[in-house]
Amino acid sequence: MRYWLMKSEPSDVSIDDLAGFENQTVDWYGVRNYQARNFMRDQMQVGDGVLFYHSNCDEPGIAGIAEVATLAYPDRLQFIEGHKYFDPKATPETPRWFNVDVKLVRKTRLLSLKEMRETPELENLRILQRGNRLSITPVDPRDWAFILEQLK
DNA sequence: GCCAACGTTGGC
């Protein structure tokens, strides 16, 4: 059992969008970074905890709790010619990009990036490190427990 | 394998 922070732009998929989806689940499409892909493909297990983070928006921060709902499988968008996420080097036989499904557990209050930065207990959180851009990062179990406490 | 040029991310 591991814990993750996963960024989503709310203009693409927000926590409220997720709540409205069938089974409150979304396929985590569009990851085109090898490190983030490897986390999904090689490490994620069904039931892993997810902090659902709103990025590139007015109020960046953690907006809800979710969980990994499937093992990783090929991202279907890599095969769709003309699509933003099309990858000409990927084939169904040798897919390059993978995604898991993510299911909502519950929407929470917004734990803003600002508040996280002001919380000394969270200083080691990957998302707060300088220059961090990875859209998927592991979360230490103690950080997970601390954050869940803040979101009660 | 090096590294300059370019593209992307994402907070501000």
Add this chain to the structure above:
DNA sequence: GCCAACGTTGGC
């Protein structure tokens, strides 16, 4: 819209 930080590409 700016731009720092980082990742990728491709010539050599």
